[in-house]
Amino acid sequence: MAEKVIVRQNSSFETEILALDPHVPEDDQFHSVVHAHQLTPYGMMLTGLAACTGIVLHTYAQYHGVDLDEVELRVEYDRVFRDDCRDCEEIEEYKEQIEEEIVLTGDLTPEERRRLMVISRQCPIHKILSHGIEVTSHLADSPEPSQVD
Numbered sequence: 001m002a003e004k005v006i007v008r009q010n011s012s013f014e015t016e017i018l019a020l021d022p023h024v025p026e027d028d029q030f031h032s033v034v035h036a037h038q039l040t041p042y043g044m045m046l047t048g049l050a051a052c053t054g055i056v057l058h059t060y061a062q063y064h065g066v067d068l069d070e071v072e073l074r075v076e077y078d079r080v081f082r083d084d085c086r087d088c089e090e091i092e093e094y095k096e097q098i099e100e101e102i103v104l105t106g107d108l109t110p111e112e113r114r115r116l117m118v119i120s121r122q123c124p125i126h127k128i129l130s131h132g133i134e135v136t137s138h139l140a141d142s143p144e145p146s147q148v149d
Contacts, residue, residue, distance in 0.1 A: 009054035072103040
């Protein structure tokens with residue numbers, strides 16, 4: 001059940017989102033995402049991570065005078081089954097994993113590239129996914145109409 005997205009973001013923060021269709025496993029072509037409803041919840045999570053990482057990198061680069069033109073983030077979510085459970089009848093244990101590949105474009109020194117990699121981990125979404133966050137949910141006493149301005 002792998003999900004993959006690519007997020008490209010330029011130094012003006014213009015963002016392009018591409019995704020595989022998770023409902024057609026044999027399709028290995030990335031398609032442009034125009035509306036959020038084209039993504040599954042996992043795709044939305046990956047897109048949020050990638051877009052946030054891009055913003056953090058470009059903001060850092062602009063503030064520190066680093067010549068970063070574009071960031072491409074290739075992000076994949078998958079469930080990795082334990083080696084000793086590959087042929088199990090009932091799968092009770094697996095590890096969820098996100099793989100993020102960062103492509104940096106610009107006139108960058110090796111030290112700037114290394115520093116940007118370190119900075120990429122400062123994305124708040126990255127921190128939440130890496131370290132967890134407690135979520136509490138409750139039902140409202142009564143439904144109230146949504147207010148839209």
